[in-house]
Amino acid sequence: MIEILEKIAKEASEKTNIKLYRRSVERILSALQVTSDFWKIVDYADQPVPAASEIIKLLIKEGYVTVENEELYLTEKGLELVKELGIPPYVDYTCQACEGRGIPFYANIDWYRAFVQLTKDRPKAVQEYDQGSVTPETTVSRVLFLDSREDLRDREILVMGAEDDLTGLAVALTGLAKKVLILDIDERAIEFDNKIFKELGINNAEARVFDLRNPFPEEWIGAFDVFITDPPETVKAFKAFIARGISALKGEGSAGYFGLTLRDSSINRWQQFQRALINDYGMVITDIIQDFNAYMNWEYHDQTKAAQISPVKKSPTDIWYRSAWYRIEALPGFKGENVQIKDEVFRELYLDEEGSTT
């Protein structure tokens, strides 16, 4: 019966152009044992949305799964398959205190309170810029994480995009960094940050409208201890963003942070990312914490490719989009790149087979 999984993986691969294998199907079947919600299945199974969707459609076609009121259930045949192949259910032991991050967001409750109060009128996420903001607990935990790795106090910190998460703002609000430079293409986020900096008299932080496809000016090269970003998940765009961030690092021991998801990219692509980090850029990976970053449901969900290809019409009712938190460190011989990113590289994002939430 194991051939059934191989067959479904193969068919779903051909249909989606995403490399899938038996384990991909197994993970969907693990999730189906504990939830009937499509978005939770994607979350638990750590599969790109198009992959999860196609696998489920094939499971439905083969009679292993059935749809009732936009919920997904294993049929008797499906339950038998799971039992026969010994496919375990998804089990969740996530720490309730720290939400699985290893650092609780309330470790510095003042930072959390200040951040939440100051950002209650934050701009809403928009599809145009591929936004979908992380929870305030995520943002504050990122700052705590930096601090715990000596990457916050007296450091010069560069925040590259994704400022709808307000990570740069949260870093600056601690008052502990030496300098914070926040870059984002979205004027609303930049204005929001600068207004708060002005109101609070924070003068070592600056937010600037900047298109990260463009090269950095000379004065930013080799000028920062830390960069933080949330790169697009195509290989070329990932490499371009990360290489640019690395070019801004001062030297050995400088660090980069970014989120990387398995909702918009496959585990195969992760390997390509890791290969680039180590072989091309001379970095070492010091941390990979799964599900560190929890994203709030964005308002434009119904307009996404994800919503369109979903096997059911039900929208998410809870957090389902998460990404892992990577920390990388520069070692002797590290090198970045600071070249113009061509439009076609960026356009690939919207044609990408694995991505679906942009």
Next chain:
Amino acid sequence: MIEILEKIAKEASEKTNIKLYRRSVERILSALQVTSDFWKIVDYADQPVPAASEIIKLLIKEGYVTVENEELYLTEKGLELVKELGIPPYVDYTCQACEGRGIPFYANIDWYRAFVQLTKDRPKAVQEYDQGSVTPETTVSRVLFLDSREDLRDREILVMGAEDDLTGLAVALTGLAKKVLILDIDERAIEFDNKIFKELGINNAEARVFDLRNPFPEEWIGAFDVFITDPPETVKAFKAFIARGISALKGEGSAGYFGLTLRDSSINRWQQFQRALINDYGMVITDIIQDFNAYMNWEYHDQTKAAQISPVKKSPTDIWYRSAWYRIEALPGFKGENVQIKDEVFRELYLDEEGSTT
């Protein structure tokens, strides 16, 4: 003044033959701001013991650090240096509930209780086999981690060495794995496990005396869903152990788990390990959780190289030796190796410049 750090890093590098850089010295100075205990400094600074020791000796020589009653303190000159260079103090936000693992050991309290009760007469760690057992909380958290990644239930699991941690026993005690094979060179651990299996009537688990330098018999090749190990931290020995584990994996989606420390290996060496995992063996790294594994103070501490090279004569009073928890996954094209490990590779362990606790 930054040149002082560069100079100390360079001198310590030459003396120890470990690649060190400014950040290595900075991290020692970060730790020195919050503790006077040498072993806690090693823990907080994530540096190999010989590196931490040499850096501190140089800091003492240059008048930045002083020793009083076997405790280490920054001198006034040292405090000025730290202030001048803006070197932040080490800050600890570790979640108290899960000890920073993201999964609390009490998530399945029955597993924890059973494990602790059954193992109260466990064999003591001995130096001969490079032992130093992890805490029961660590062992049980490993099992919970496997379960949360669908690497426990109905899986065939191979535990390669380090059974003084009793990880194989804890896995078997859940009764959820399909099969557990435990290999260790230490007869005491093997007998201990088999006695419990017999007493409890567990018949899908087996512990065998096996020297992991020897190749696996044909029937173990490609026969397991999961391997768990705690490899030696020299490059050759690491590669040999991990490659052997990978050769035992069934296929794509099969997983390997191991601990990797920064107490007995440098961050530079981590990069070599990561390069091997990705380039040579076709694996992808899915998780790196720092300080997941906490080791109890072994009784033979005074006989270790670590104790001999320490800048002070005080023994550890608390847990200071920790390792990160790696999970790796096999992708299409992955490949292991199952060759005899030559004695000289293994002997290198004891001549290794970065290691000191074996």
